[in-house]
Amino acid sequence: MYVSHHRATSLPRLHASSRDRHAQLHSIRPAGSKAEVRLLGSFDPQGESIIEDPYYGGIDGFQHNFQQVMRCCNEILDQYQ
Numbered sequence: 001m002y003v004s005h006h007r008a009t010s011l012p013r014l015h016a017s018s019r020d021r022h023a024q025l026h027s028i029r030p031a032g033s034k035a036e037v038r039l040l041g042s043f044d045p046q047g048e049s050i051i052e053d054p055y056y057g058g059i060d061g062f063q064h065n066f067q068q069v070m071r072c073c074n075e076i077l078d079q080y081q
Contacts, residue, residue, distance in 0.1 A: 005019060009030050009032075009033050009035070009044070011035050012034070012035060013035060013036045013037075013038065013080075014029070014035050014037045014038075015037075015038055015039070015040040015043075015072075016035070016037065016038070016039055016040060016077075017018075017039075017040050017050075017051035018039075018051065018053075019039070019050065020021060020052060022038075022039050025037045034061065038070070040072045041072060042071075043071075043072040043075040043079070044068060044071050044072050045071055045075055045076070046068075046071060048068055048070050051065065051068060052064075052065065067073070
């Protein structure tokens, strides 16, 4: 994962798919950054807060992952429009 200094300071929100990525985004966020760091899954209306790596779940894992990410992204769009 690479988030540039510019993005970490200029974007209003950073969304992470896992707790590890969430912690990494918090740790690289520059002092004074107003970027809100949240788990992407925290927007899931079905309450699945972690976006699991679909690699080990076969095609079903990828389909589940896609549906979960779509739910989260749609919720983000609804909240921030």
